[in-house]
Amino acid sequence: MTKQKPLQTGFGPETTAQEVLAGQDLSGKVAIVTGGHGGIGLETTRALAGAGATVIVGARDVNKAQEVLASLKNVEVIRLDLADLSSIDEFAAIYRSSNRALDLLILNAGVCFPPTIKDERGFDTHFETNYLGHFQLTVGLWEALKRSEDARVVSLSSIGHMTGPIDFDDLHFTQRPYDKVVSYGESKTACSLFAIELDKRGREHGVRAFAVHPGAIMSGLARHLSDEDLAGWGVKRNEDGTYVTSEGFRTAEQGAATSVWCAVSPMLNGMGGVYCEDGDIKEVVSADSQLHRGVRSWAIDSVSAEKLWTISEDLLHIPHGTIPRSQD
Structure with a gap:
């Protein structure tokens, strides 16, 4: 089990994906990047392909x-x-074929404050698109991941997790007022x-998984945010659709750095099941911390992780056990 403790990598908020990849040759590697044609997804695709990997981009359009x-x-x-x-x-x-x-x-694609808050099944749109769709995709690609014998899965989380733990009794806001x-x-x-949980299930097959907070980046993810929402984050939207950001925001190249680091860094060989940020494993902070960094305990809780997996199935x-859970 990898400890949720920084490795002191020397990387930081200003590190770019290209800097993380310096000197690495990914020829022969195959990567899938969901939403890999915009924002940090595009920079992730650009970095991996530039280092020699074959990259398959999943895109709606x-x-x-x-x-x-x-x-x-x-x-x-x-x-x-x-x-x-x-x-x-x-x-x-198609990929399996x-x-x-x-x-x-x-697992990079996602939505933020979309206009439609539920789908036809009654599923919460954030939960469905950001998480559940990626869960289904990973299960569908499981045999291909195992075939690698040295695969890594990177799940894009966010500092947004600091709002609190999952309400397992009301995943889709049927009992409580909707709060975007x-x-x-x-x-x-x-x-x-x-x-x-994926890391626990995958490690005996050579499949390791990492959660990533990319940092604050203005990209297409913000297209549904109101001017009021943006102002609360210190951002102004210009008439041409561009943004004026306050201090603390990163470029897309910087935002892609931790995803790429988790995907390819030899520093993480034999590791997994941790939350990462700024090109490093991030420390746990207290539940009531107002810091916009670090991971709260509920986002890395193994009991909650197993419970969520079963609910998702x-x-x-x-069928339960499609990706079996290994024993400690």
Whole structure:
């Protein structure tokens, strides 16, 4: 079990994905990056492909993604809508049919304060898109991950997890008033817990998992935020759609650094099941801390992680043990 304790890597908030990758050759590696055509996802794709990896990008709009990625070598695009069960299954089936191992799975795509708060199943949109769709995708790609024998899965969490633990009795806000901040935060807690439990299930097969907070970055993720929401974060939206940010925000290149570090760094060989930030494993902070860094205990709690996994299998009608849980 890897301790939730910094390694003192020397990286920090200003480190870029390219700096993390310096000197590494990823030729022969295959990566999947969901949402890998915009924001930090695009920079993740650019960095991995630039180091020689073959990168498959999952995108709802294939034509748009292909246009954005046209200048990059070793990049493929497959349609993927994380709010659509059949789209997720189709993506996984297409990849499995290639008979390729999967070395890196970067679960990057997500939504923030979307206009539609529930889907036709009554599922909370944040929970469904940010977490549950990625859970289903990972299960569908499990055999390809095992085939690598040295795979890493990176689950994009957020400092938003600090809003509190998951309310397991009301995942979809049917009993409590809907709160978009709490909804988003719980979905990102789920993303972190997913990495904790997946690592436990995958490590005997050479599959390690990491949760990542990329830092504060203004990207397409902010498109549904109101001017009032943005102002609360010290951000102003210009008439042309660009943003003016306050101190503490990062570039997309910096935001992608920790995802890439978790995916490829030899510093993490033999490790997994931890929450990372600023190119390092991050320390645990107190539950009432107002610091916008560090991980709260509920986002790395092993009991909650196992509970969430079982609930997710039930919600998606996936047989229990499809990805079996190893014993300590």
